[in-house]
Amino acid sequence: xxxxxxxxxxxxxxxxxxxxRPMMHFDFQVGDLDSAVAEAIALxxxxxAEQPRDNxxxxxxxxxxxxxxxxxxx
Numbered sequence: 817x818x819x820x821x822x823x824x825x826x827x828x829x830x831x832x833x834x835x836x837r838p839m840m841h842f843d844f845q846v847g848d849l850d851s852a853v854a855e856a857i858a859l860x861x862x863x864x865a866e867q868p869r870d871n872x873x874x875x876x877x878x879x880x881x882x883x884x885x886x887x888x889x890x
Contacts, residue, residue: 826880829864842883849873849887856885 827838846852853863853873864874864882871887 824879826876827882829874829876829882830866838882840881843886844883845888846885847888849885852885 825836828835829838831837844852849871853875856875857863860878861875861883864876867874871889873885874882875885876882
């Protein structure tokens with residue numbers, strides 16, 4: 817179920833004390849990380865400034881929810 821949240825504040829990445837924490841998190845495995853990031857950006861996502869690893873990209877959806885694209889290294 818989804819509903820409108822009054823006073824919505826986008827979560828921050830990385831999590832910080834006193835700030836809105838992520839409410840859910842999705843990881844998507846992709847074969848080509850650069851292409852997947854480019855496609856996500858074209859659809860309205862933005863790339864987080866802080867990235868945890870070389871094979872993972874943290875992005876934000878247009879509402880500010882973080883999600884990860886993870887390169888499938890097989």
